[in-house]
Amino acid sequence: MALRALHLLLLPLVLIGAWWLASAVTGLYYLPTPGEIAATFVEVWGAERLAADVLPSIGRLIGGFTLGSVLGVALGVVLGLSARLRAVLEPVLEFFRAIPPPVLVPLLMLFMGVNTTMKLAVIVSGCIWPILLNTIEGVRAVDPVLIDTCRCYGVRGRRWLTTLVLRSASPQIMAGMRQGLSIAIILMVISEMFASSSGLGYTIIQFQRSFAIPEMWSGILLLGLLGFGLSVLFGLAERRVLYWYNGVRAAARGE
Amino acid sequence: MLDVTGLQKIYPGQQGEVEALRDLTFDLGEGELACLVGPSGCGKTTLLKCIAGLMRPSSGSVVLAGTSVTGPPPDMAVVFQEYGRSLFPWLRVRDNVELPLKEKKLPKQRRRELSDEALDAVGLLKSADAYPWQLSGGMQQRVAIARAIAYEPRVLLMDEPFAAVDAQTRADLEDLIRTLWKRFSMTVLFVTHDIDEAVYLGERVLVMSSSPTIIQDDVTIDLPDERDQINTRGEHRFAELRTRIYAEIRNASQSATAQPQEAGKAH
Amino acid sequence: MLDVTGLQKIYPGQQGEVEALRDLTFDLGEGELACLVGPSGCGKTTLLKCIAGLMRPSSGSVVLAGTSVTGPPPDMAVVFQEYGRSLFPWLRVRDNVELPLKEKKLPKQRRRELSDEALDAVGLLKSADAYPWQLSGGMQQRVAIARAIAYEPRVLLMDEPFAAVDAQTRADLEDLIRTLWKRFSMTVLFVTHDIDEAVYLGERVLVMSSSPTIIQDDVTIDLPDERDQINTRGEHRFAELRTRIYAEIRNASQSATAQPQEAGKAH
Amino acid sequence: MPRRSPNRAVLGIVGVVGFLLLWEAVPRIGLIPARFLPPASEVLAALGERLVLPEFWTAVGDTVLTWGIGLGIAFAAASLLGFAVGSVPVLRAFTHSTVEFLRPIPSVALIPLAILLYGTDMASTLLLVVYAAFWQIYIQVLYGVSDIDPVAEQTARSYGLGRLSRLRYIAWPSALPYVLTGLRLGAAVALILTITGQLIIGTPGLGQQISVAKNSDATELVYALIIATGALGVAVNVGVRALERRALRWHASVRGEEIA
Amino acid sequence: GGQEDGGGDGGGNQSIKVGAIPIVDVAPLHLGVDKGIFEKHGIDMEIQNTTGGAQAVPSVVSGDYDFAFGNITSLIVGRSNDLPLTIVANGVTSTGEQGGDFGGVVAPADSGITDPKDLEDTTVAVNNLENIGDTTVRNSIRKDGGDSDTVEFVELPFPEMPAALERGDVDAAWVVEPFLTATLNNGATEVASNFVDADPDLSVAYYFTTEQMINENPELVDDFTAAINESLTYAQDNPEEARSILGEYTELDSEAIDQIRLPRWPTEDYQEPAQSIADLMMHDGVIESQPDMDALFR
Ligand SMILES: Nc1ncnc2c1ncn2[C@@H]1O[C@H](COP(=O)(O)OP(=O)(O)OP(=O)(O)O)[C@@H](O)[C@H]1O
Ligand SMILES: Nc1ncnc2c1ncn2[C@@H]1O[C@H](COP(=O)(O)OP(=O)(O)OP(=O)(O)O)[C@@H](O)[C@H]1O
Ligand SMILES: O=[N+]([O-])[O-]
């Protein structure tokens, strides 16, 4: 327990110390001390703001991430299974993958209008890629012996998909989803730079634009904490999903 | 039942092609139990995969029960040589066995019956709830066997299925296969390296030559139908057959292990 | 040379622990060649991994050449039961064999010599440039063996190394192991299911019981040192030893395959 | 494989042509006014005009340079740290919380800090690029390192391969599929942040040209520059895919496809 | 920064870096370079494209830019957050003409919105919230007798406004050139000239630097101010040249260049109207206390 706490806190404490030193020594306007940031944090992120700005943002974040995961895995499976389809679609997908959100968002607005759907689409447009790419690679790497086993025992259709393809790609899918989760947070912020008047991302950007620097950092702190919290939850889910995978590894070491 | 005609398989590759099978022709009657022996790397696994419809031959044909094999035919079970990798690590032993039965749409209770029976037959009922990676090599191999027999196939292809089990278990499993074969009148093709095993088990033993691979010999095992680990193996005829096949294999594998220039002489 | 004392290994698990080894004590002299037999799942692989320093025993100790084993000791080679997975698929056959030699900092030319020799000995010189997954099961296993012998270890642990090769190749490899063992005076621990093989190869045969696992018997093989596939196997003493060990194994494995309530009676 | 390569390219071109036709159709049938989404043909024409201008190529050069340096730094740092942290469990335990905290912080939020540290030079954009691309590759490497087959790992250990050798001969190739996916992810993110940085901070390059064109209501030009950006992404991917086909010849994902 | 590169009035030219958003407003800056006005004042200027005042401020504070062009609200907000920003010259000023300014509120022709009061209960797009757009539009509504609290403002970049307007995502939009002319050409109605409503002589943006710069290099600041003032006057007096320079640093097409409304670029009396913006910002709660407007101007 104590060791876990040490794991959790040691490096953050060291980094906070370093930050403190840096901000105290340089006295830069854009670099307030951790103390100031902490004090501002308490002040800024009260219950009201949490309810009005943060919760709706988290809602959209989770909605977008879920949607992105479902689409990413579904498309990833299809593309992973068909080399032909992959060859056809890959250049177009790669094209869109390279388009930066500030350029892509206006395009999405053009097609969807300015609304929550558009914000979800922005989040999906970013977090889908690591999930898609990892799913494709995971599906391509399914053990050929298992493929043969399923073929000759007539395992096909939904069962084939769920017991063979998705399960064996799951370590890679999880890697992609872990990536996608933090990208979803980033894009939640970016989506609120357009056509918003509330939200966590909007609030942070507004602080930044009005030179409310400790407030801005307190928002970034909140983003980081949010990311950490979600990743802990994700870790719990992952441990369940990849139970067998970790088991295989532990078994070989006799643990 | 099973007609293999002029089968050839060439693997493409960056450093040139490999001709794993040159020209194989043989047939198996309905309900026959044939064993396949041949030197390491002569193409037994390749042949099995072609018969199972998992691999497309370069030329020649496989016809099973009148229809040409292009994909895995129904009612066929395969025990792969790479038994460890053929088990699903995310499924418990029982679920591994029951997976094909689910696909057969058997009711839950029937599945349970079949898997219990099969696991019991291979001595793994106690490990039904373990994951494959919690088992020893031999136990994993037996799970793969249990899966195949629980499936109650009409055609059973086994690729060195007893390679990882101990002598006693092996003997028990041999008898199990013969019992099941008789009970369900399956057609069985059984790859083994153990010549005694081939003679003990089979009605016929097909001997494959080393590459370029052909069927070098097709030996009918004229031992009585009722076999018994101690008596059958003690019979004079058993020893004769064994010696004959041993000599064939010796020829075949010498050409494989020997220097290239000697390879030609063996034939 | 190798002292195993009171070795116990318990695997943790969600559905209760599994006691793979109960209490093993034996020792091996320098340059001894011992064979290990025992029913499937009795803990042979577990024991080998503990000796190799790859797995930490739950209690008891392994001492090799006077030092307690906590990690893989130097100058030791292991041939794993899962031969397929122990080859690196991204390396060609030759590179697989030479990788440990690189770590030994042998010059390129010497590496080449050793790998050529080892691959030739297992009959795979022609496949040196292939990738492992382009080989048959038996060929893969022979690559793993080649890697071990090219390493010129002082201690050689082999876990059913000939399970996937044909009878003739197996006989050749058995003689190869004995030759190398004598030439380099290695200490060899050899797991096999083939009792004939154990008797033919070893100076001693250790028989493990089924679980809870102990060393059930330790048989000294008092056959002449010069062995020969045909004559040695024909000797009367060979048959005697073979029968004795067979009976032991039978006892051991019956308790494993049999119903739980019968398990007790075997001992 | 040589006979598959042209095939692959042809299929890709089929996809691109299909996409362009769709794009051409959307404004033409009036789904979206051509004022806001000009037909593909007109955009391509605008791009064609740009292609002959030297300043366009200067901008492409600036973009590619920033992108290349940023990706290079991110890739080197992420693989180095990823392999180090991934193969030493203690390091992993101690860094986990910090990594998970830092990853979701958007690069755009760091812009003022970047400007403060590096002004509006390329270095400023580089900071954003490296920060964003680093995490993508790093996480892939971590997952990759833990995907080593335990039997392979034990084989290496039993033959006395030291930590460095295991890293080089075992961990690296095992993790390579993950690393290459990380490279593809990181490459796109690096390009995105390069353009975004140029767009927002105003360092020279395609992003800045997009910004100028936007402010001038030059819609066709905006789309033309977007195409140029996307084309860079496609080119990068073609490169990494080619690398993958060479480096992962042994891997099931590549092996399987030659037969299929 | 570049102020250490050169040596004041004597010797060679001083090289400086100036941040400016590439739009119509900064035509005098480019014209000044083109006409050699800056060179004449001993200044060798590099113009860096920015995306607006908010991005330019940190660059100026960090000393990376010596001067920059930024809008008045950003400067007031910065000042009220203790950033040492100081205005050294006028930037761009409203034409003062109702219905003829370079920025205004537009709505689709069929929307029924024709006067500022009609904006009650609508959604209006502005480029930045809590900035000059929403404060002046609210003011216009109030002046027309409407209730400005019922308007919902949303943020959209100017370039995205015409499409959002046409789709009906927003009811009205506050746009500046060249988007004002573009939307009007496509049939939109001009609802309000919000700058003019705030003050006919409203200066929307200024050239600014830091206090530190003023303290450390007053001659350079004098030179810059003199040069930019001369450029502003030149542009004001030569509108055709101001238009044609647009072809150099923007991507405006020639039709747009001919059609857009130019702003005014006076060099006098630009401080006074800024107070009305500060008042509006106070009124809307964008800032909490009156900033020291005298300190904001040099
Ligand atoms: N990771 C694990 N978790 C739980 N139980 C395990 C694990 N690994 C092995 N076992 C159990 O330990 C026992 C011994 O396994 P081991 O692999 O050592 O047997 P073995 O003698 O090598 O058998 P075989 O001859 O079949 O290879 C078996 O009952 C097996 O189920
Ligand atoms: N994917 C492949 N690419 C190239 N060559 C291959 C491939 N698979 C098998 N081969 C070659 O084909 C030949 C036959 O292989 P196969 O696996 O059928 O042998 P086998 O008879 O099953 O041998 P074993 O008894 O050792 O399992 C071997 O020489 C092998 O090297
Ligand atoms: O701001 N981003 O990191 O994409």
Ligand SMILES: [Mg+2]
């Ligand atoms: Mg085989």
Ligand SMILES: [Mg+2]
């Ligand atoms: Mg074992």
